[in-house]
Amino acid sequence: MKLKTNILSTRNSASIAYTIVRSMSAFLVALAPGVALAQAQNPIMFADVPDAAMIRVGNNYYMSSTTMHMNPGVPIMKSTDLVNWKLINYAYDTLADVPELNLTEGKSIYGRGSWASSLRYHKGMYYVSTFAHDVPGETYIFKTKDIEKGNWQRASFKPAYHDGSLFFDDDGKAYLIHGADVLKIVELNDELTGVKQSVPEKILIENASAPCGKNASLAAEGSQLFKVKGKYYLFNICAPANWGMRTAIIHRADNINGPWEGKVGLQDLGVAQGGLIDTPDGRWFAYLFRDFGAVGRIPYLVPVTWESGWPVLGDNGKVPEKLNLPASQGLIPNLVVSDEFNRKNGEEALPLAWQWNHNPDNSLWSVSDRKGYLRLKTGRIDTDFLLARNTLTQRTIGPTSSASVVLDISKMKDGDFAGLSAFQKEYGSVGVKVEREKKAIVMIATDKDKPVEAQRIALHQSKIYLKIDCDFTNKKDEANFHYSLDGKVWKPIGETFKMKYTIPHFMGYRFALFNYATKNTGGYADFDWFRIKY
Template sequence: MLVQAVALAQAQNPIIFADVPDMSMIRVGKNYYMSSTTMHMNPGVPIMKSTDLVNWKIINYAYDSLGDLPALNLTEGKNIYSRGSWASSLRYHKGMYYLTTFAHDIPGETYIFKTQDIEKGNWQRVSFKPSYHDNTLFFDDDGKVYLIHGGDRLKIVELNEDLKGVKQDVPERVLIENASEPAGKNVSLAAEGSQLFKVNGKYYLFNICAPANWGMRTVIIHRADNINGPWEGKIGLQDRGIAQGGLIDTHDGRWFSYLFRDFGAVGRIPYLVPVKWQDCWPVLGQNGKAPDTLDLPISKGLIPNLVASDEFNRKKGQAALPLVWQWNHNQDNKLWSIQERKGYLRLKTARIDTSFVQARNTLTQRTIGPLSTGSTLLDVSKMKEGDFAGLSAFQKKFGQVGVKVENGQKFIVMVSASSGKAVEVQRVSLTQKYIYLKIDCDFTDKRDEAKFSYSIDGKVWNPIGNTLKMVYDIPHFMGYRFGLFNYATKETGGYADFDWFRIKT
């Protein structure tokens, strides 16, 4: 037994060293399912599966698009960076899977999805106003269904039996007047991110807050014998800012709390914290700390289940894009293809853009900590005057390495937006049709540096430009991503062909 325990104590925190924030987690039998936030990316609200709480695979998304609006489509100069769908709530009730989320202000609605088969999807969707911030869905034992939402002054609404809207004859009411109070009188981030659980007849509400002057982000737990209260609250964890999440039990009777930690440019990374029960309170961590190792199976890595290399070869019946890919905002499906040239991703242009962040059809995957490299082989022979195509470390302060066409000539360029404005740092003349591009990311101890290089033959790599200091910027509210892009600045109708994308750690 001792040997087995030692062998199992191999899982490491963070359990995922990549941007997977705002997790909501359930167990159904021996399977665990988790949803997360991806905001302006499409498809949206990734659904992940695990059998051991450590190794997760993307199996589905809640939606392909929130809607058809200029801000969602990157048209009319509008966008939804830092908005789109926020924290979700995943639940299983009487053979049905439910997921709720909300769009912060565009389109400004609350969404409820349901399906009997979470792995195949076919989510049925309803939406209604208003947008209930950081809501948690809760099915009570008496058949009533609630959403708890808000910040600090937490409120509760009761839903109709069909979950298609709020009961009009049951007024919204305040559940907890000052949920931040256990953290002190003055807070910088008021208690939000509600997740409600019922264990052995008692109600437990988890929230995140930050004490005054943006002190250490903190887990707040409230407990009650009745959903109507009275509620008593206490600090659940104060350790390195690891907070926001909830409770999950294993099929063999253990308990954990799933939380995330803000970790610089790589994003918000998930942690698991063991839970013991004492006097009917969940006690998080070991001596008040999130342990570095866990008595769970070792991680097999994030590749290929959360990120993956892609040769863009598709067999009959395969999906056009694996689930690891997400588009920046709504994609234009007329302007990309993996069929037009076998073994290549083609990105085409049909409009003039002057800004990378407003260009459509940038295809993205997460970066990974502590170290990760993304690379691609690009055919630039069909690009037109003013086109710019390549590989990006994508956030507000992005970096790009790619090919520009100017005055009929092609140049390998490195662009940095570290100052908040895109600036071309270096260019090198290109006379051949193929070019290899690479970005090396270093998130070790929040170093947050990206280095850019190119190769003529795929063997000898040449650095280009300067090192990008990556910054997690709230206007995008997302960890850095590798992005494949192509957009026009002068003429339309050109295209760039990506032979492959490869990611390694």
């Protein structure tokens, strides 16, 4: 089968085979009515995986997502069933070597970094485009022939095209569709290293927010363009006036230059931004995400049917709880992982699930200095946790999840603070502070940007166990903090912490390992293991 990125093909024989499978499944259920076949459930991933872009190549699906100020960046995931996804790669290790990304000179890039990516496959090559607002203020295009193992070739150019959707048309021309409300299109040069100079930028749709009504609170953005059976379909997210429900809108045209007609594609539960994907057996789905409080923006799948040349999303306009797809096997170890920090020869220093907050200083961390431990060293003085380097993170998981660590603090110096955090702008942490050669277990709760010490307990040993329990059920968004002296008996510390999703960070809460100095450099903390469950 000859596969094209923008024309997601179907086969009659595959459709017939799928019909037979469904009939057999129904027959089996009829024979054994007390036995239910396992099905996928929405959300398909109860974790922060926003701005998804997705393609199918043969029987394999690939997805990219946004992780902004985290590095490595633009995670690439793989699935064979649209439900169970595994991290396989990143588009880059670091985006740029500048103070804002290095957390130096008091600067940061929280909530920015690289935003909504676009993922495409064209003539044997995989492409990812993304962009970075403000700093470095550029558009990036990465390409590789081996999406799972290969290194990405990188091109960058100005300006930063907001929410650019990379699109290859049948005539071989490559475009970026970008912008908000006024959506524009630029043609790229043959090497995809910049805009084609001989072709001026054009306005594609003057008022793309119109299907949301007048005075849209969120202008149409998040463009993703597809071509199906000769027609062009452009997906966007918007929100009606007064911050009404986030809405998926679709525009359709027979020619890429228009005219375009638009309509509401889905308005239910706030499940909105995303695009189209088909299966080898001829089914169609929309992949979208939903803002879900402190855990972040979580992905959903919505079945699609076709009527009069339009994709119709949902079951009678509603997002179904269950899907006729295989059940999820869980997010551990494919999206988040426990880590004993034991490394065999040839293994990567860190599993792909780990991401650093901003660019790391690679001279100040190690999994080889002490076998079976992650060592976080201090190399400068910091007074603000949010500006401290080498904070190592993984996603939290809903509806509930728990992370624990065991920490050797024997080599920490006066003024050092090391531990485990529920990490966002309004963060909660539990860790060990060293002050005048005395050690104490401390719980920090941040309120209105001010970190407050909620409780302090004297510590008279060099080994400590720390744990955070997160509850995102129905947007409860609470974290509770614990410590143990022996790893068996856990005691609460501090207060129940109300997690708050903030736009400045624009990211769901993360479990984070940290160690930073406030008085002296040269100390270090050794993490024996990190364990996560849900």
